[in-house]
Amino acid sequence: MIKISINKKIIIFGFIFTFFSSFGQSFFLGLFNAPIRNELGITHGQFGNIYAMATIFSSILLIWVGKKIDEYQIFYYSFFVIILLFLSSLFFSFINNIFLLAIGIFLMRFSGQGLMSHTSTTTISRFFEKSRGKALSTIWFGLSSAEFILPVFVTYFFVIYSWRTVWQGIAVIIILFLPIVIFNTIRSVKLESREKDQNPKINLKIKSWRRIEVIKDFRFYIVSLNMLAMPWVATGVFVYQSFITESKMWSIYTIPKAFMVYSITSIITLFFSGFLVDKFTSRKLIPLMNIPLLFAMLVLFYYEQEISAFIFLGLIGVSNGLANVLGSSTWAEIYGVKYIGSIKALTTALMVFSTAFGTAVFGVLIDSGYDIENIALIAGIYIVASLSLLFSIRNTLEPVILKNN
Numbered sequence: 001m002i003k004i005s006i007n008k009k010i011i012i013f014g015f016i017f018t019f020f021s022s023f024g025q026s027f028f029l030g031l032f033n034a035p036i037r038n039e040l041g042i043t044h045g046q047f048g049n050i051y052a053m054a055t056i057f058s059s060i061l062l063i064w065v066g067k068k069i070d071e072y073q074i075f076y077y078s079f080f081v082i083i084l085l086f087l088s089s090l091f092f093s094f095i096n097n098i099f100l101l102a103i104g105i106f107l108m109r110f111s112g113q114g115l116m117s118h119t120s121t122t123t124i125s126r127f128f129e130k131s132r133g134k135a136l137s138t139i140w141f142g143l144s145s146a147e148f149i150l151p152v153f154v155t156y157f158f159v160i161y162s163w164r165t166v167w168q169g170i171a172v173i174i175i176l177f178l179p180i181v182i183f184n185t186i187r188s189v190k191l192e193s194r195e196k197d198q199n200p201k202i203n204l205k206i207k208s209w210r211r212i213e214v215i216k217d218f219r220f221y222i223v224s225l226n227m228l229a230m231p232w233v234a235t236g237v238f239v240y241q242s243f244i245t246e247s248k249m250w251s252i253y254t255i256p257k258a259f260m261v262y263s264i265t266s267i268i269t270l271f272f273s274g275f276l277v278d279k280f281t282s283r284k285l286i287p288l289m290n291i292p293l294l295f296a297m298l299v300l301f302y303y304e305q306e307i308s309a310f311i312f313l314g315l316i317g318v319s320n321g322l323a324n325v326l327g328s329s330t331w332a333e334i335y336g337v338k339y340i341g342s343i344k345a346l347t348t349a350l351m352v353f354s355t356a357f358g359t360a361v362f363g364v365l366i367d368s369g370y371d372i373e374n375i376a377l378i379a380g381i382y383i384v385a386s387l388s389l390l391f392s393i394r395n396t397l398e399p400v401i402l403k404n405n
Contacts, residue, residue: 006189010127013185014139017078017120020178022146023089023170024112026235026355029105031154035163040098048239048363050102052356058110059352065110066118066345067211070338074123074189078182081119085111086175093167109352117143118348121328125344126337127189132329133277137270140324144267207400208336211343222393223330224350225386229290230323231351232358233297233379234316240362247372250306258309262317269321282330283397287390289326290383293319297380301373327351334399 004012022028029051037047069077088107095104120139128135157166214220237244241255276285296315299308331343365375 007128009185010123010189011135011138013078013181014120014124014135015142016178016181017116018139018142019146020085020142020174021112021116021120022143022150023085023174024108024110024114024116025143025146026113026238027147028150028154029108030239031151032163035158036095036101040096040101042098045363046098048359050098051105052359054102054106055109055356055359056353058106058114059349059356061110062114062118062349062352063346065115066348067342069119069122069341069345074119075182075186078119078186079179081111081115082174082178082182085116085178086171088112089167089171089174093164093171114348114352118344121348122341122344123186123189125328125332125340129337131278132332133282133325134274136277136325136328137274137321140270140321141267143324144263144270148263205402206336207402208338208340209343209400210339211346214335214343215346219334219393219396222386222389223286223334223397224347226286226290226390227323227327227330227347228350228354229379229383229386230293230316230319232354232361233293233383234320235355235358236362236375236379237313237316239359240366243366244300244372248304248306248309250309254306254309255313258313261310261314262320265314265317266321266324269318270324273322273325277325277329282326282333283394285322286326286330286397287387287394289322290319290387292316292322294380294383294387297376297383300376301380330397334397336399 033047037043042050084107088104088111091100091107092104095101120142121136124135124139125132154166157169161169209217242252244250245252245255273285292315296312296319299312299315303311327347328344331347332340335343362375365378370378
């Protein structure tokens, strides 16, 4: 039998949990948009409103449930998340009215996008220190793999099975596969477990902030403004891609093809960002995170040619790759890891909320008669304003070092 080190086991756990978080992600749930709307007889707008409200409520609950990861061993917490994801997926297959649709989306957003990704990134952030960046970039390949593989499989299964059967199949896979994963990877991992083979000479003991202390720290809000730019802008672009296509008078296949560039640039950036974080630290790199996103908005504002779709989505992919890694490691660097679960529960909830915010803002602006160029300009102004604030405090983004007695 091949013996796998504890470090690699934690990576495998994080990769698989991040992959399975896709069942609650917008790109996956969006695949079921048409069959559900057709069966329930609801419009795009009604589906969007239900989706946004369910997402908001899931983000609120995540603030409380997510912090519990600091109180229980990761094995038991993960098992709870698995059971919840299984029941949520099974419930989703029985949706037959708008009320149940709202509950189903809430459960999938909460258990999938929320708790699954929260559990994996919190575990990695707490366990790894010396190679935290590479570890986080590796597990986020799980979501990138899901974005590449699952749409093809689901589209194929729709030819053979009903959408309800697909969800029942997902539930079966979850309950049969994931318990085996946690039993063989994190069964012996404790709250105090840390990365092996570190050089103790380079380890400085930093203060671990409680969540109540973090929310009183002005730096938290400025960093969060930058962290939330990518989720709300990208979600708005993804959800309303048909509006962008119509506004630019592109082919209906242009943006779907451009998503290939988005995936490639996300993966390439993930690969390099882990090494960069371990070399330079996240707090030094975070001012660079949204610069590609800003250029993406400029491309969307200025250019009409179809090739610009490939450029602006490619740039969004670069910011996405950076955000996935920096969004987890930055908090651990600044605020320590002892209470990182409760801190990340708050930041993950804010991220989930921002995706609903993006959907709502884009929708309101579109209904108010704004064209995509004006919306891109508004997004660009937000990015510039948040970046300016971040640059003004970049020298203060240092942890509090505790003196050894």
